[in-house]
Amino acid sequence: xxxxxxxxxxxxxxxxxxxxxxxxxxxxxxxxxxxxxxxxxxxxxxxxxxxxxxxxxxxxxxxxxxxxxxxxxxxxxxxxxxxxxxxxxxxxxxxxxxxxxxxxxxxxxxxxxxxxxxxxxxxxxxxxxxxxxxxxxxxxxxxxxxxxxxxxxxxxxxxxxxxxxxxxxxxxxxxxxxxxxxxxxxxxxxxxxxxxxxxxxxxxxxxxxxxxxxxxxxxxxxxxxxxxxxxxxxxxxxxxxxxxxxxxxxxxxxxxxxxxxxxxxxxxxxxxxxxxxxxxxxxxxxxxxxxxxxxxxxxxxxxxxxxxxxxxxxxxxxxxxxxxxxxxxxxxxxxxxxxxxxxxxxxxxxxxxxxxxxxxxxxxxxxxxxxxxxxxxxxxxxxxxxxxxxxxxxxxxxxxxxxxxxxxxxxxxxxxxxxxxxxxxxxxxxxxxxxxxxxxxxxxxxxxxxxxxxxxxxxxxxxxxxxxxxxxxxxxxxxxxxxxxxxxxxxxxxxxxxxxxxxxxxxxxxxxxxxxxxxxxxxxxxxxxxxxxxxxxxxxxxxxxxxxxxxxxxxxxxxxxxxxxxxxxxxxxxxxxxxxxxxxxxxxxxxxx
RNA sequence: GCGUUCGUAGCUCAGCUGGAUAGAGCGACGGACUUCGAAUCCGUAGGUCGCAGGUUCGAUUCCUGUCGGACGCACCA
Numbered sequence: 001x002x003x004x005x006x007x008x009x010x011x012x013x014x015x016x017x018x019x020x021x022x023x024x025x026x027x028x029x030x031x032x033x034x035x036x037x038x039x040x041x042x043x044x045x046x047x048x049x050x051x052x053x054x055x056x057x058x059x060x061x062x063x064x065x066x067x068x069x070x071x072x073x074x075x076x077x078x079x080x081x082x083x084x085x086x087x088x089x090x091x092x093x094x095x096x097x098x099x100x101x102x103x104x105x106x107x108x109x110x111x112x113x114x115x116x117x118x119x120x121x122x123x124x125x126x127x128x129x130x131x132x133x134x135x136x137x138x139x140x141x142x143x144x145x146x147x148x149x150x151x152x153x154x155x156x157x158x159x160x161x162x163x164x165x166x167x168x169x170x171x172x173x174x175x176x177x178x179x180x181x182x183x184x185x186x187x188x189x190x191x192x193x194x195x196x197x198x199x200x201x202x203x204x205x206x207x208x209x210x211x212x213x214x215x216x217x218x219x220x221x222x223x224x225x226x227x228x229x230x231x232x233x234x235x236x237x238x239x240x241x242x243x244x245x246x247x248x249x250x251x252x253x254x255x256x257x258x259x260x261x262x263x264x265x266x267x268x269x270x271x272x273x274x275x276x277x278x279x280x281x282x283x284x285x286x287x288x289x290x291x292x293x294x295x296x297x298x299x300x301x302x303x304x305x306x307x308x309x310x311x312x313x314x315x316x317x318x319x320x321x322x323x324x325x326x327x328x329x330x331x332x333x334x335x336x337x338x339x340x341x342x343x344x345x346x347x348x349x350x351x352x353x354x355x356x357x358x359x360x361x362x363x364x365x366x367x368x369x370x371x372x373x374x375x376x377x378x379x380x381x382x383x384x385x386x387x388x389x390x391x392x393x394x395x396x397x398x399x400x401x402x403x404x405x406x407x408x409x410x411x412x413x414x415x416x417x418x419x420x421x422x423x424x425x426x427x428x429x430x431x432x433x434x435x436x437x438x439x440x441x442x443x444x445x446x447x448x449x450x451x452x453x454x455x456x457x458x459x460x461x462x463x464x465x466x467x468x469x470x471x472x473x474x475x476x477x478x479x480x481x482x483x484x485x486x487x488x489x490x491x492x493x494x495x496x497x498x499x500x501x502x503x504x505x506x507x508x509x510x511x512x513x514x515x516x517x518x519x520x521x522x523x524x525x526x527x528x529x530x531x532x533x534x535x536x537x538x539x540x541x542x543x544x545x546x547x548x549x550x551x552x553x554x555x556x557x558x559x560x561x562x563x564x565x566x567x568x569x570x571x572x573x574x575x576x577x578x579x580x581x582x583x584x585x586x587x588x589x590x591x592x593x
Numbered sequence: 594g595c596g597u598u599c600g601u602a603g604c605u606c607a608g609c610u611g612g613a614u615a616g617a618g619c620g621a622c623g624g625a626c627u628u629c630g631a632a633u634c635c636g637u638a639g640g641u642c643g644c645a646g647g648u649u650c651g652a653u654u655c656c657u658g659u660c661g662g663a664c665g666c667a668c669c670a
């Protein structure tokens with residue numbers, strides 16, 4: 001469909017050029033990119049629409065007249081174009097009615113092979129995506145879940161669009177916050193293990209981070225002692241390092257369990273403890289080249305006021321590096337490790353300023369790839385009760401949340417009496433929970449703050465992940481029944497594709513086919529704008545379209561056996577597309593639910 | 594104070610590079626299970642797209658201003 005659309009766009013533009021030269025015009029119609037190709041709001045208007053408003057002034061004619069002349073010009077073209085469709089002027093629009101059989105054939109291919117997506121606009125692009133980046137002093141919370149699913153989903157979308165994607169994580173495993181949980185453990189831990197307290201290991205570590213607040217009340221010198229622990233860590237004190245390693249292992253193992261549960265993963269892990277000194281030399285080089293300057297007290301600065309930012313410290317007066325210095329080093333290291341065409345940072349929008357500064361600094365250091373850095377900023381996840389705050393204990397823990405959702409889903413399965421049909425109700429419930437959560441988090445544009453309403457997310461009706469899963473399961477159900485019905489009903493792999501497609505060339509089946517065909521357009525748009533929400537919207541549209549279609553159009557119970565067989569192939573293609581889309585959105589696909 | 598960002602139906606959100614009657618879901622009201630699984634479907638009600646200007650043949654979309662919210666402007670990360 002995407003190829004056919006481009007073919008028509010080229011043809012329409014060529015016709016515009018002809019019209020221009022016939023009118024003695026040499027300029028004014030712009031380039032092909034400025035020619036708008038869209039989808040008419042109603043199928044009876046056509047399949048592709050080209051508005052002619054923009055050319056009225058150039059030609060000094062009304063858009064409707066231009067559209068009519070365009071129709072005539074295009075209709076005079078040979079079969080090599082007209083076999084793909086028929087142009088028609090509809091008011092001020094030049095619309096195209098596609099030769100549907102070729103579209104249908106393309107769509108039905110999806111039921112025949114797994115790897116059917118051949119449209120790869122990002123082929124040859126190397127894209128690195130950094131996301132999650134947890135601290136090792138506490139378990140993941142709801143905000144991380146949004147980050148994780150955004151990063152994972154975007155990576156899958158880019159990959160589906162043909163890009164070579166590398167997912168990376170940077171573990172924040174050093175610093176004062178880590179030392180606080182270590183100190184609290186020294187005081188209260190009594191040498192116990194997570195198993196001793198029956199806690200998931202990252203929750204165990206998090207418990208001691210929280211206990212640090214108690215320690216502060218009991219010991220006024222707690223903050224000082226934590227600082228001392230940081231100094232010991234930096235000087236390589238054996239005992240401190242031993243504790244640090246143990247607690248970090250607990251934290252990281254626990255966090256990785258949550259990743260596995262959520263279905264996210266990484267190609268490479270970076271650890272801040274190994275990279276945090278890396279930017280220092282870069283800054284000193286920049287200093288010697290006059291990109292930065294040294295203050296009287298010895299600290300190193302960069303002045304970004306001319307681009308609307310401030311003066312930023314890059315090295316402390318004692319020569320140690322700070323946050324942004326580390327990111328400078330890490331970015332440069334990555335560009336050497338794996339020369340990317342693009343590097344995407346999935347980080348909360350609170351850090352927008354930080355990334356503007358970082359990208360500008362890298363530009364000034366002379367790295368041309370600095371313009372290929374992208375901060376995918378996402379908004380906070382708020383609760384109906386207000387913002388999540390660690391100190392007020394209003395943080396929603398990631399594992400607890402998934403547990404809650406899964407328990408609720410299981411109750412729902414039992415309430416509907418489907419527990420015997422789904423096999424393992426607990427396993428299905430877990431998948432429904434993840435589908436609900438991930439879809440909920442992805443449906444909103446990343447830039448916006450969003451409201452996480454447990455009530456609404458837990459209700460499995462409407463514009464939700466489970467709805468999409470349900471339509472997938474229904475498609476599977478029809479296919480199962482079709483297989484049972486015997487050879488007459490089963491789709492004939494050997495049937496000529498064109499003959500099957502011809503059967504489906506009718507008004508009843510077209511809306512679903514058109515929706516299926518627009519998959520690649522949605523994918524490209526989502527990849528280009530880096531917005532999984534576009535894919536989420538497509539997923540819901542497709543599910544709803546499928547729902548409406550199978551309600552009105554009998555598949556198995558159809559009196560016409562050839563139509564029945566053809567529609568069975570269409571169900572297969574729809575199921576395959578739904579499955580693909582669910583994969584892109586980290587929504588587990590379910591054969592039954 | 595400066596900067597970034599958001600402001601669309603009672604609520605939560607879509608609306609692709611400006612374009613053909615602004616769309617979903619929830620909630621409300623009314624319907625549909627002897628019919629390929631009702632976690633579904635259909636119908637009704639509900640919007641001066643924060644406000645005011647500007648650009649344009651045309652603005653929810655772009656520009657300016659303004660009001661309101663969020664976030665940021667550390668030798669924290």
